[in-house]
Amino acid sequence: MAIPSFVDQVTLEVSGGNGGHGCVSVHREKFKPLGGPNGGNGGDGGSVILRVDQGLTTLVEYHRQSMRRASNGQPGRGDNQNGAKGEDIVLMVPDGTVVTDAETHELIVDLTGNSSEFVIASGGRGGLGNAALATAARKAPGFALLGEEGERRRISLELKVVADVGLVGFPSAGKSSLVAAISRARPKIADYPFTTLVPNLGVVVAGDTTFTVADVPGLIEGASEGRGLGLDFLRHIERCAALVHVLDTATFEPGRDPVSDLDVIEAELAAHGGLEDRPRLIALNKADVPDGGELAEMVRPDLEARGWPVFTISTKTGQGLKQLTYAMADLVRERRAALPPPEPPRIVIRPKPVGGGEEFTIKRIGDGEGGHMWRVRGVKPERWVRQTDFANPEAVGYLADRLNRLGIEDQLLELGAQAGDAVAIGGDDAVVFDFAPQVDTGAEILSRRGEDVRLTEERPAATRRRQRDAEYHAARAEEDHVETQGMRRNYAAPKRKQAPSSKDPGDTDGDDR
Secondary structure (H helix, E strand, O other): OOOOOOOOOEEEEEEEEOOOOOOOEEEEEEEEEOOOOOOOOOOOOOOOOEEEEEEEEEEOHHHHHOOOOOOOOOEEEEOOOOOOOOOOOOEEEOOEEEEEEOOOOOEEEOOOOOOOEEEEOOOOOOOOOOHHHOOOHHHHHHOOOOOOOOOOOEEEEEOOOOOOOOEEEEOOOOOOHHHHOOOOOOOOOOOOOOOOOOOOEEEEOOEEEEEEEEEEOOOOOOOOOOOOOOHHHHHHHHOOOOEEEEEEEEOOOOOOOHHHHHHHHHHHHHHHHOOOOOOHHHHHEEEOOOOOHHHHHHHHHHOOOOOOOOOOOOOOOOOOOOHHHHHHHHHHHHHHHOOOEEEEEEEOOOOOOOOOOOOEEEEEEEEOOOEEEEEOOOOHHHHHHHHHOOOOHHHHHHHHHHHHHHOOHHHHHHOOOOOOOOOEEEOOOOOEEEEEOOOOOOOOOOOOOOOOOOOOOOOHHHHHHHHHHHHHHHHHHHHHHHHHHHHHHHHOOOOOOOOOOOHHHHOOOOOOO
C-alpha cells in the first residue's frame, strides 16, 4: 500500500523515558572502616517535544510510525556517580498543528509560529541514591528510591493550514488555476472534478504586501455533513483572514449558476461554523469563455447587492487578476493592522500551585461487611509508593515515616478506620496495605541494616540473643558467687599453734661442765 503524500490527521502514542534507579553503595577503602554511603542518584528520563518547522506541510512522517518513545535515564552508581539523563526526542510538525488528547478530545496545545515547541510527554525523575537519603539520624541507609516511569499519552495531531486568504468554490471552478496564475505554486490542474485532493499554498506579492493563498479542495452541497472532500478540508480555512468565492461562469451542469453556487457554498460554511466574521470577495472566473463574460455581467448586480466586492477574472488571459490580488492585499493588511502587536518570544514558566490545597484525599469504599477499604489519592503519596522497593524492609519503613508525617494515619483514625481495614494508595494500580495504627511510626529509628523494629514487636533472633546473654551472665554470677564464698571460708578458719616438743629426762639446759 502506497504511503500518501499529504496527511493532515494522525494519532500518535508518545512516551517519556523512565527515570533511573538510585544506587545503594557504601564506600570501602583500606583503613577506613566507616566510609559512609556513596550511592549516586538515577538520571532523569528523556522527554518527547513537539516543535514547529516552517518547511513542513504534512504529517506523513507519523502516518506509519505512530509510536515514539524517549530513552530511559541511567541508574546511579557507587562513588557518588549519578546516572546519565535520557536523551530527548524532538518531533517536527508543520505550522498550525493542533494537538488534542485522543481519549478525552481535550485541546492540549495549538502550535503556531516558527520554532514553537511543547513538551508533550515528560520523562520520569530519577530515584535518589542512599548518599542523598543519609541524615543525621540515618547515617548509612541500606536502601535507595526507584526511578519514576515516564509520562505516556495518546494524542491526535491535526493540521490546519495557516494562510491569509482561502479560496472556496465548487470543483472545477478554477481555484488551482487562480493560485498558479497569481503565485509561483504549480498545483495539479485538469478538466475533471476533484483534481485537487490536498490543500495547495501559494505566496502572492501585491505591492508592499506579501501574503499566502490556500487552495482548498472543491466543496459541494452537503460537504459539512461528509459529502465529497469538503468535510476533511474545511478546517484548513479556519485560520484564513479572508475568503474568496471562485464562481464558475461557464459550467455546463444543469441547475447551476453563479448565484446558486454562492448560496450553496455559504450554507456549507455556515453549517461548519466559525467563519461568519471573515471578509469576503467574489471572483467570477472563466470570463474568456464564450457566454461566460455575458453571464458575469448579468449576475454582477445581484452579487454586489450582498455587499461584497465582485471581480470578473480569467486565469487564462489574466483579466482582472491584478485588481483581485490588490483587493486581497487590502483585506490582509487591514486584518494585520487590527491584530495586537506580536509579543517578543519569552519563556513562560507556569508552576503548579504549591500549598493551599489538600495534598491527599481519603475515600471510604465498601458497605462495612468484612471491613472497609480506604482509597488514598494524592500526588505525593502515589509518587512515594512508586519510588519504594517493597523487597527492602528498611525502604518500607521509610515509606511509613513519610506517609505518617503527611498525616494520612491521623486522618484515617479520625474517619473511623479500624485495624485490619484495607488501605489502597493509588488508582487502578494501587498498592494495598492492612491498616495497623498500633505500629509505632515517627522519628528515625536506628537499627541493623535491613531491620526495622516497627515491622514486628520483637524479633525472635533478638529474643534468643537476649536469653543467651541472660543465661551467660547468670552463670557467671553464680560462678563468681561460689568462688567468693569459698574464699571467705578460707579466710575465716583459725590457725593451729604447734605445741613445744618435750625434752628427754636426761637433757639439761646447762653446761655439763
